[in-house]
Amino acid sequence: MASTRRHFLQATATTAGALPAALGAQAPKSANDRIQFATIGIGGMGSGDTASAAAVPGTRLVAVCDIYQGRLERARERWGQDLGITRDYREILARKDVDAVIIATPDHWHARIAIDAMEAGKDVYVEKPMVQKWQDGTKVVEAAKKTGRIIQVGSQRVSSAEYRKAQEIFASGAIGELNMIEAWWDRNSAMGAWQYSIAPDATPATVDWDRFLGSAPKVPFDPTRLFRWRCYRDYGTGVAGDLFVHLFSGMHFVTGAVGPNRVFASGGLRFWKDGRDVPDILLGLFDYEKTASHPAFNLALRVNFVNGAGETSGFTFTGSEGVMTIGDGVSLTRLPKEKDPGMSSGNFDSATQQLIIAEHRRKYPIQQQTVADLGGGTVERWEAPDGYSDHAAHHANFFEAVRTRKPVVEDAVFGLRAAGPALLCNLSYETGKTIQWDPVAMQVKG
Numbered sequence: 001m002a003s004t005r006r007h008f009l010q011a012t013a014t015t016a017g018a019l020p021a022a023l024g025a026q027a028p029k030s031a032n033d034r035i036q037f038a039t040i041g042i043g044g045m046g047s048g049d050t051a052s053a054a055a056v057p058g059t060r061l062v063a064v065c066d067i068y069q070g071r072l073e074r075a076r077e078r079w080g081q082d083l084g085i086t087r088d089y090r091e092i093l094a095r096k097d098v099d100a101v102i103i104a105t106p107d108h109w110h111a112r113i114a115i116d117a118m119e120a121g122k123d124v125y126v127e128k129p130m131v132q133k134w135q136d137g138t139k140v141v142e143a144a145k146k147t148g149r150i151i152q153v154g155s156q157r158v159s160s161a162e163y164r165k166a167q168e169i170f171a172s173g174a175i176g177e178l179n180m181i182e183a184w185w186d187r188n189s190a191m192g193a194w195q196y197s198i199a200p201d202a203t204p205a206t207v208d209w210d211r212f213l214g215s216a217p218k219v220p221f222d223p224t225r226l227f228r229w230r231c232y233r234d235y236g237t238g239v240a241g242d243l244f245v246h247l248f249s250g251m252h253f254v255t256g257a258v259g260p261n262r263v264f265a266s267g268g269l270r271f272w273k274d275g276r277d278v279p280d281i282l283l284g285l286f287d288y289e290k291t292a293s294h295p296a297f298n299l300a301l302r303v304n305f306v307n308g309a310g311e312t313s314g315f316t317f318t319g320s321e322g323v324m325t326i327g328d329g330v331s332l333t334r335l336p337k338e339k340d341p342g343m344s345s346g347n348f349d350s351a352t353q354q355l356i357i358a359e360h361r362r363k364y365p366i367q368q369q370t371v372a373d374l375g376g377g378t379v380e381r382w383e384a385p386d387g388y389s390d391h392a393a394h395h396a397n398f399f400e401a402v403r404t405r406k407p408v409v410e411d412a413v414f415g416l417r418a419a420g421p422a423l424l425c426n427l428s429y430e431t432g433k434t435i436q437w438d439p440v441a442m443q444v445k446g
């Protein structure tokens with residue numbers, strides 16, 4: 001039987017309020033030393049981001065933008081009738097009282113608005129995936145470099161106390177030499193499969209349809225495409241851009257890996273045949289070459305929206321000396337190496353058996369431990385305390401960077417290295433080809 005030890009993590013998210021008062025050269029100049037921010041795209045995640053950002057000490061929400069009137073009205077219900085509202089994000093960027101913006105629009109707008117915001121002098125928190133098309137990634141990276149603005153990408157696991165613990169365990173060598181990582185995210189519900197409610201009052205009068213479409217192909221007004229935009233590749237990035245990106249962010253953070261060299265994906269649309277043009281099951285296989293921070297290893301990712309047993313998500317990091325898992329806390333299982341390799345003598349005739357046993361005992365004279373004797377090895381578990389939120393910590397990290405001009409935990413390069421291989425899964429799925437990726441240059445090869 002395995003012996004188990006359990007620990008609780010010390011979660012010490014810094015908050016902007018605990019930071020030194022001295023501001024860097026480019027820090028915000030707003031009244032009362034508050035960082036004033038606005039949210040562009042105030043739907044589900046935009047509202048969640050806004051709540052977490054507004055809870056960081058020293059911040060203030062001043063305006064929101066959305067192309068659907070109902071979201072703007074909901075924002076005023078929630079954050080006050082004097083909140084600035086607009087359907088045009090450029091009006092937000094023109095405001096002098098806005099230091100930073102949160103971008104939580106559908107994916108096809110992320111790169112455009114993030115670049116425009118940085119060029120307008122705003123710091124940016126942009127939701128994952130950082131870009132809808134991997135080719136736009138370096139444009140975002142360059143805009144951040146050129147303007148000197150802070151940009152944080154919104155995969156909050158990078159700020160998680162549990163992932164930090166996993167990073168520490170990995171760096172300590174506890175699992176020995178890494179050889180494989182598996183991660184999965186399965187669901188089995190209409191909401192999990194993005195069948196969100198469609199507002200009954202959505203009409204061309206209450207929705208700025210052309211501004212929703214942006215650079216996407218022109219199609220007639222269709223509220224399903226707006227409220228369930230993830231189901232269409234013109235606006236979303238499929239399960240890969242939605243969920244593989246979180247898995248890449250988490251495992252890159254834990255291992256220090258910057259990305260795979262080869263990408264292959266397979267899948268299909270098996271159940272949610274509601275007009276969507278993206279798969280509901282996707283499997284990705286990735287080869288990581290050896291670098292200074294890790295040996296060569298293989299990665300397998302899975303999203304399955306048709307899992308009859310319900311939602312489950314996690315990671316397994318397999319190494320020569322142990323296995324670490326994330327999901328329901330972090331756990332580490334280690335089985336000491338056997339001292340006696342054992343023998344398989346039973347299927348030989350009696351005389352041969354005697355010879356094998358005698359030879360074995362000559363080499364291993366004392367009865368020593370075999371794997372069977374060792375049982376399940378030792379298991380250690382770590383958990384974040386109740387109420388701990390990686391999302392709150394991620395926003396605190398962003399505003400700390402806005403104030404101090406110190407780097408964020410998840411900058412544009414990190415964001416592209418997570419989004420790039422995820423988006424290449426869609427290319428591989430569509431073409432049936434294996435894609436070669438240069439994770440350092442962040443370019444497709446060949």
Ligand SMILES: NC(=O)c1ccc[n+]([C@@H]2O[C@H](COP(=O)([O-])OP(=O)(O)OC[C@H]3O[C@@H](n4cnc5c(N)ncnc54)[C@H](O)[C@@H]3O)[C@@H](O)[C@H]2O)c1
Pocket residue numbers: 040041042043044045046065066067068071087089104105106107109127128129154155156211212214226227229242
């Ligand atoms: N970090 C996470 O865990 C997490 C979780 C959910 C969603 N997200 C990300 O957040 C983003 C938004 O997802 P969501 O679930 O909130 O979608 P949503 O549909 O609930 O919200 C998107 C909002 O953007 C608005 N919008 C569309 N085009 C716009 C434009 N040009 N200008 C301004 N507003 C526009 C829509 O009307 C809508 O209100 C996505 O990129 C998604 O990947 C991240």
